[in-house]
Amino acid sequence: MQFAIQYLRRDSVLHRMDAMTKLIWVFVIGVYAFVLGSPLLLGGSVLLVILTGLVLGNIPFVFFRRVSVYLGFLGLAVGIGQLAIRQGGAVLVPLPLLPVTEQGLEWALRFAFRIMLISFASMVFVWTTDPRKLVLGLIHLGVPYRIGYGLFVALRFMPLLENEAEVIRQAIAVRGVAEVSGRREALRRYVMPLLVAAIRRSEDVAITMDSRAFGAYSDRTYVDAFRWTASGIALVVVYLAIAALLIFVGAQMGGLFTRI
Amino acid sequence: MTEALVRPDPIIRFEHFSCGYVRSAPILRAIDLAISPGEFVLLVGQSGSGTSTLGLCLNGIIPFVQGWTEGSLSVAGINVADSRVAELATHVGLIFQDVDGQLTNLYARDEVMFGPENLRLPPAEVERRARGALGFVGAADSADRFVFELSGGQKQKVVIAAVLAMEPEILFLDEPTANLDPRSSSDIFRFLSQLKRQGKTLIITEYKMDELVSLADRMIVLADGGVVRDGSPREVIGRHGQELQDRWGLWIPQAAELELMLRQQKGLHAEPFPVHSAEAVRLYRGYGFDKLIEPSSGRSSSTEGDALIRADDVTYRYSDGTTALADVSIEVRAGEILAIVGPNGSGKTTLSKHFVGLLKPTRGNVVVFGKDTSSTSTRELTRRVGYVFQYPEHQFVKDSVEGEVRFSLQALGVEESEITPRVQEVLGIFDLEGLEKRHPYSLSSGEKRRLSVATMVIMRPRVLLMDEPTFAQDRRNTERMMEAVLKATAADAENLRSTIVLITHDMKLVADYATRVVAMHEGRVVFDGPLRRLFADRDLLVKVNLEEPALFQIVRELREAGSQVPSHVASAADFVAAVDA
Numbered sequence: 037m038q039f040a041i042q043y044l045r046r047d048s049v050l051h052r053m054d055a056m057t058k059l060i061w062v063f064v065i066g067v068y069a070f071v072l073g074s075p076l077l078l079g080g081s082v083l084l085v086i087l088t089g090l091v092l093g094n095i096p097f098v099f100f101r102r103v104s105v106y107l108g109f110l111g112l113a114v115g116i117g118q119l120a121i122r123q124g125g126a127v128l129v130p131l132p133l134l135p136v137t138e139q140g141l142e143w144a145l146r147f148a149f150r151i152m153l154i155s156f157a158s159m160v161f162v163w164t165t166d167p168r169k170l171v172l173g174l175i176h177l178g179v180p181y182r183i184g185y186g187l188f189v190a191l192r193f194m195p196l197l198e199n200e201a202e203v204i205r206q207a208i209a210v211r212g213v214a215e216v217s218g219r220r221e222a223l224r225r226y227v228m229p230l231l232v233a234a235i236r237r238s239e240d241v242a243i244t245m246d247s248r249a250f251g252a253y254s255d256r257t258y259v260d261a262f263r264w265t266a267s268g269i270a271l272v273v274v275y276l277a278i279a280a281l282l283i284f285v286g287a288q289m290g291g292l293f294t295r296i
Numbered sequence: 297m298t299e300a301l302v303r304p305d306p307i308i309r310f311e312h313f314s315c316g317y318v319r320s321a322p323i324l325r326a327i328d329l330a331i332s333p334g335e336f337v338l339l340v341g342q343s344g345s346g347t348s349t350l351g352l353c354l355n356g357i358i359p360f361v362q363g364w365t366e367g368s369l370s371v372a373g374i375n376v377a378d379s380r381v382a383e384l385a386t387h388v389g390l391i392f393q394d395v396d397g398q399l400t401n402l403y404a405r406d407e408v409m410f411g412p413e414n415l416r417l418p419p420a421e422v423e424r425r426a427r428g429a430l431g432f433v434g435a436a437d438s439a440d441r442f443v444f445e446l447s448g449g450q451k452q453k454v455v456i457a458a459v460l461a462m463e464p465e466i467l468f469l470d471e472p473t474a475n476l477d478p479r480s481s482s483d484i485f486r487f488l489s490q491l492k493r494q495g496k497t498l499i500i501t502e503y504k505m506d507e508l509v510s511l512a513d514r515m516i517v518l519a520d521g522g523v524v525r526d527g528s529p530r531e532v533i534g535r536h537g538q539e540l541q542d543r544w545g546l547w548i549p550q551a552a553e554l555e556l557m558l559r560q561q562k563g564l565h566a567e568p569f570p571v572h573s574a575e576a577v578r579l580y581r582g583y584g585f586d587k588l589i590e591p592s593s594g595r596s597s598s599t600e601g602d603a604l605i606r607a608d609d610v611t612y613r614y615s616d617g618t619t620a621l622a623d624v625s626i627e628v629r630a631g632e633i634l635a636i637v638g639p640n641g642s643g644k645t646t647l648s649k650h651f652v653g654l655l656k657p658t659r660g661n662v663v664v665f666g667k668d669t670s671s672t673s674t675r676e677l678t679r680r681v682g683y684v685f686q687y688p689e690h691q692f693v694k695d696s697v698e699g700e701v702r703f704s705l706q707a708l709g710v711e712e713s714e715i716t717p718r719v720q721e722v723l724g725i726f727d728l729e730g731l732e733k734r735h736p737y738s739l740s741s742g743e744k745r746r747l748s749v750a751t752m753v754i755m756r757p758r759v760l761l762m763d764e765p766t767f768a769q770d771r772r773n774t775e776r777m778m779e780a781v782l783k784a785t786a787a788d789a790e791n792l793r794s795t796i797v798l799i800t801h802d803m804k805l806v807a808d809y810a811t812r813v814v815a816m817h818e819g820r821v822v823f824d825g826p827l828r829r830l831f832a833d834r835d836l837l838v839k840v841n842l843e844e845p846a847l848f849q850i851v852r853e854l855r856e857a858g859s860q861v862p863s864h865v866a867s868a869a870d871f872v873a874a875v876d877a
Contacts, residue, residue: 134317169778209654209674211704212707236397237396248414
């Protein structure tokens with residue numbers, strides 16, 4: 037339930053931070069995740085992001101573990117792929133079909149850690165960022181408010197549609213039909229009622245927003261206006277410094293910009 | 297001085313006004329109507345009569361967003377045709393029944409500030425209005441909650457606050473309580489009477505007449521695209537009550553229904569014509585009652601059949617850990633009409649979904665016709681148990697009415713030669729003949745409801761579950777549907793009547809049909825027994841957000857006033873039969 041909104045309401049440094057500097061923070065991490073090549077440095081960065089989430093974001097460790105399960109499968113798949121493609125160097129574990137070679141392992145770890153680094157940073161952002169702060173931030177940076185609020189409405193109605201889809205599945209199940217087999221039949225049965233429900237909803241929404249004078253003027257008042265936060269700027273500065281250090285160390289180790 | 301001289305200029309004036317969604321099918325035709333500032337108007341009409349459409353015209357949604365208009369309409373001194381929705385929005389607030397479509401922000405507080413912010417009011421003013429509006433509806437403590445976490449009643453309160461924050465002089469409310477439990481509905485009606493005292497002009501469409509007749513100054517009946525009756529509720533109901541019921545298929549207050557029956561059957565005339573319960577109590581106090589009269593309805597809770605469905609200590613938790621049901625034990629017995637009642641979110645629907653295996657208990661077990669649902673498929677269970685969902689559209693899978701009904705039997709594997717006569721019979725019972733080739737989505741709301749019930753009934757289930765079957769249905773549709781259900785599920789040579797389980801907020805439906813009532817509260821069963829005992833327990837009623845139907849209130853208050861009305865009276869017919877003329 038409520039898959040669309042993963043925001044965790046609690047109090048922390050990251051929660052109080054403005055959404056835009058946090059977005060820049062994710063971007064900085066995204067950049068150095070691809071610049072760095074050393075599995076050691078990437079692995080260390082993953083730990084640093086988790087630590088940031090735990091300490092500054094007040095996020096319970098269990099959330100990281102939950103995401104790790106999904107990431108684990110993804111990482112494993114990518115890792116096995118890399119093991120297979122990047123054969124070379126000494127054989128570490130002589131498995132019959134897929135011998136684990138030195139180079140293979142290095143690439144597997146490199147990719148797994150990159151995926152983890154970007155995913156964890158994004159999740160820390162999602163968990164600690166109130167969607168409304170994100171929208172207000174985007175509008176502040178020049179996104180037209182009509183579009184910004186479109187995102188809001190989407191977030192608001194995703195849980196409703198998820199719910200509705202489940203109700204429709206159940207409503208059709210009690211008509212005595214076997215589980216739907218073909219894709220086309222599933223489309224026929226579920227898409228039509230869901231579409232009708234979504235259209236009815238969106239009509240109501242449009243009427244409601246019009247009735248509240250939405251879009252009447254080229255701008256509107258924001259009681260909770262966007263403000264840059266010092267803590268956010270500090271976070272970005274610290275991570276830029278870390279990124280510079282890691283890239284310097286990485287360059288010394290000779291493992292930057294590894295080709296894919 | 298005559299009334300016409302003191303009456304202020306109308307705040308709303310329709311002149312030769314027509315409108316509709318498609319050109320060829322006008323909904324309102326050349327109506328003339330004037331509404332004065334501060335009036336409280338009860339606008340009634342069968343579904344499809346144009347009550348909702350009229351509301352959409354008031355703030356210019358029609359014609360600026362959809363549809364067309366002709367003739368003139370002025371609102372608060374503004375000619376609607378020359379205005380725009382945003383300007384009209386500061387004069388007219390619209391509130392509909394579907395609360396979810398009217399909450400477009402994530403937080404309750406943002407929802408209420410949304411309108412004033414769009415009007416570019418200064419932040420301090422926006423906050424002042426939001427605080428005031430949320431305080432007015434008693435939802436100040438919901439301000440920082442996600443709107444989707446709120447209960448149905450809280451949601452509707454936030455919607456009303458959001459509209460009030462725009463500070464309109466006119467409010468149009470379209471069945472604002474259709475989804476709400478009786479107590480939440482009463483809260484909404486209480487706000488309306490406060491708003492009336494503040495001088496707002498209020499127009500409301502509702503089927504719940506008993507509460508509203510004492511609030512409204514004026515009652516307008518729409519039919520055939522025009523205003524057919526207009527006057528004070530007492531005038532309209534007193535003079536045309538019978539016609540409202542028979543010709544227009546509308547509900548009238550319980551007190552008025554009793555009075556009409558007393559006039560017809562007993563020749564008794566109470567004056568002035570009673571329209572609400574307190575008046576009926578005052579007028580009927582002096583009547584004699586025959587205590588020996590037997591209840592006319594053959595309903596009795598004593599004849600209990602075997603338990604067909606049995607839930608033992610059922611606990612159900614959603615994946616996010618919320619407990620929806622806690623140690624629920626309940627039996628559904630052969631031949632009974634069981635009503636499951638309780639506030640929004642009390643677990644009624646969650647429980648009934650266990651009866652067809654749509655949900656499986658987290659702890660405890662549910663046995664349906666001897667089979668444990670945890671190891672039986674829903675498909676298997678639906679051979680015995682039918683389930684009618686709240687929204688008919690959710691269950692439609694075919695392109696025609698006939699195909700829809702036929703599909704149910706095909707799914708059961710019934711022989712083709714047997715299908716056609718059964719389809720014909722059921723379409724006849726549910727009054728759907730002549731609509732065989734129509735697309736289910738193109739039907740009226742009453743027809744859709746009957747079709748969705750027909751698709752279940754044709755499978756001859758031994759238990760028929762119905763979730764809010766009277767939701768958004770007028771009197772005619774409700775009666776037609778229930779008559780058809782009773783006919784189609786009646787006892788035959790081999791079987792007792794099919795068991796019917798009603799999951800509902802509609803206390804009138806419960807009072808009219810149920811033989812047993814189960815009340816739920818916060819996932820627990822807090823009452824299981826006959827209707828009368830439930831309505832006698834005032835503390836329990838408050839706890840589970842219920843209110844006794846008007847008839848029970850009249851009977852109770854008459855007895856409290858020393859009248860000899862028999863306590864077993866449970867229907868208008870019983871009441872009238874008991875009166876000693």
